[in-house]
Amino acid sequence: MIRLDNLTKVFDTPKGAVTAADHISMEVPSGEICILLGPSGCGKTTSLKMINRIIRPTSGKVFINGEDTSSLDTQALRRNIGYVIQQIGLFPNMTIEENITVVPKLLGWDKAKYRERAREMMRMIALEPDAFLKRYPSELSGGQQQRIGVARALAADPPVMLMDEPFGAIDPINRAVIQDEFLKMQQDLKKTIMFVSHDIDEAIKMGDRIAIFRAGKLVQYSEPDELLAAPKNDFVESFLGEDRALKRLNLVKVRDLASDEIGLVRPDDSLETALKRIEEYGYQNSIVMVNDKRQPVGIINAAVARTTSGHCRDHFMSVPVVVSLDDDLRKVASLMFANDMTWVACVDDDGRIVGQITQRAITHHLGSRYRTHSRDQATLDAAASLSPADKE
């Protein structure tokens, strides 16, 4: 747990005093990632760096796991905090192994222990220990270097990590990969992490909580979904962007909105039954056909069912579009738009149909908590236009 209590930093500049961080108070629960987000110069980096005293606070206190850190020696404090910076900052004069074991050595671990720890860290970040430990940072790609940077920060197993735009200098494709790897590691490690970013998408993806800063003040501190649904003021709202309703799609899983009511037909049902069910469930143009194990095998087109007679098994078409319960709504929305559908069947891990997710459920979910601060109706209209023509 990290708790900031009225943390303030005033810089004396030739132009007078500048308040970079103004009475910041917040708490990050153990095992969560908190993203500090805001435009440049908003005080997010200053706030982060006051935690490990790279910047000395003018006033206020930092508590880590309930302990007031102002009583701790600076070096001891920092050795218990993992620190990752955007420029990576690997020591070019040291091998990868020496870089990773710097903190364990400072803490006085014995040689066998820290060498084993280096190999363990390499496996954790999915780099082959024998191939990399003896190499130098300049021989690695940017993405590999930043993985080592994360490994170095984690080597002494600190309970808390500070990350200052750690993935900012990495190309977008590698960045997404490293973000995913990092989240996977975090599931096991459960570190308490403060993470500075200026990228709203990164914040939504990585954060359990997001703190929005502006001009040295903490403006809003909420969970991502709450933040996107109900920004506190115009600044937050404009910072999140006009498509903030769409951004929420990333945060919700199919599991949360799927209903277990779904109309299905079996191969030996007649087309007449199929047509009846299509109307009964209000589907626009088709219905899913399943086998004995409730696995989807095809779809029956409404047009075919209307004009032809016979059994479903003789008149089905290609395998239908389905989504898994763990997919996010962004994928669902994309499939719906691509295939001109208002609903998608959901399958479990064994590929059995367990329900459906409808466009209506999605828009209802997004709309139910959507609030706006702008007098301009444009954003509201944009959100409303997401709803289908209500003709299901």
Place this chain on the structure above:
Amino acid sequence: MPTLNLSGAMRLLVLVAVFVAGVWSQSSGVIDDFIFYLPDIQYLAVQHLWLTAISGSLAIMTAIPLGILLSRPSMQKVAESAMQVLNVGTTIPTLAVLALSMSFLGIGTVPAVFGLFVATLLPITRNTYTGLKGVSPALKEAAAGIGMSPTQRLLRVELPNALYVIFAGIRTALAINVGTVPLAFLIGAGGLGELIFTGIDLYDPVMMLSGAIPTALLAIGVDMLIAIIAFLLVPRGVNPSRA
């Protein structure tokens, strides 16, 4: 293929030239004249190196700590003016420095060593200072952020990363030093300058060259020695010659 032929022809030409020079020097008796000076050369070369070694090591031992001191953040305000003072110091010709030190310290080895020390000090101080200042702020922040003390930061991060630049300074300084030692003869400290200046005065080219050629060879030798030490000491990850 023309380049290969050209370099082959050049090599042949050089061989022929060396051979002709050898034949000429043997027939004209120059070699014998040089051999006449050999004991002098040996004695004076040792004296010459001794002057370089003493003044050079004193300069290194002073300049590196001075450079480190000036590069510390707490010295930021005075560092630039101190470097300016040192810069002005080097614009004074070495001969003038020797003359000045002679007028305070008299004649002999001591004023010579002092003059050479002053001439050698600046390049090393300047390179130590700029080398340490040039270490990326990100590295220093990373080192501080993971909990290194200021001394650990200096020894494990800053100095190793500045070492290549510092060694470049030492190379330049010692090359200057070896080349300046002949002037020390003028204030009575000996060295190969004795042959050079006496040769000039007596209009004896062989005697002059007996001092000049070994001086040049010593300068090259010292430079190579420092280069080898740098190659071995600078960590592989930050050593351009071992990349």
